Amino acid sequence: MRRLEQSEKRGRPDIVHFALLEALGSPLNKEGLLQVNVHTISNYVIKLDQATRLPRNYNRFVSLIEQLFEYKRIPPKSTEKILLTIEPQTLSKLIHDIQPSYILAFSRVGKLGTLEEAVSKISVENRPAVIIGGFPYGHFSEPIIRLANTVLSIDSEMLETWTVTSRIIYEFERAISMPKKRLK
């Protein structure tokens, strides 16, 4: 058997599942201030509408993504509001379309710094983008690193994708005083 190229970055939809649940369930997303996209190693981009409520059950999530690959949209019926779409696209092309004013990427090989410092940079930006790796081992490829304005390492050990996702979102909410505002 031959191994697929970059096999260390494949076969872990559970990582994406958890990270998406953290992102879509956040107050930031509920306020309409977050746009979530998933870029796959096979160069597909999945776009998720802010109103998407993903299955909490892993097996149902996998079925949903299989359905998405088959019909290219969820729900498949064209009369219903689109929640998920998928199309062939590179990460560079995606970034080009989004036109972020600043790109922050997380990587263990990045510059050491706290999330607080990182967020103080992006929270003043007009259209900041954050790139978080969703693979179990390995690092971003060079072209992706070059896209980023800052590549940051926030802990001395590897943190899980969903943990980084949850923390950057919360720290961002904090920077724009969202927790206080939402209690009023």
Added chain:
Amino acid sequence: MRRLEQSEKRGRPDIVHFALLEALGSPLNKEGLLQVNVHTISNYVIKLDQATRLPRNYNRFVSLIEQLFEYKRIPPKSTEKILLTIEPQTLSKLIHDIQPSYILAFSRVGKLGTLEEAVSKISVENRPAVIIGGFPYGHFSEPIIRLANTVLSIDSEMLETWTVTSRIIYEFERAISMPKKRLK
């Protein structure tokens, strides 16, 4: 068919799975400063050693918990270091054993306040305990509410268990300057 008592609080091990992954993968846990216990509605208490690395895959997690109910400990062999144990115990008894100096519980029916305010209270405590509900609907029962020094609601909408877990841990780490310290 009769429904089980408090059926709204049952049948969602996925919630516990995600919340445990957030807790056990946190720097706070890696530093040995977190002790995680799960109390089930059927009055069992699962204790997790800080070195526990749970399966990321949901189906494997469910198998592990089934094995735990069967053998009362994981790994089942008595010669290996215990990572998980389970025993019949009420939450009141568990709290009594832990002897926390302060108990913070999260509930949508609690007093409105930010995590930041909450953590400023517990981070100065000697042995603070935090109780987070792991059920999809419904609230803590009255005896559990009475155990808590503070019952807090941190958002105008329901937040997922794993989101609250992740945020309280991160806010606590922040309060004790752990993110900065771990970068040195």
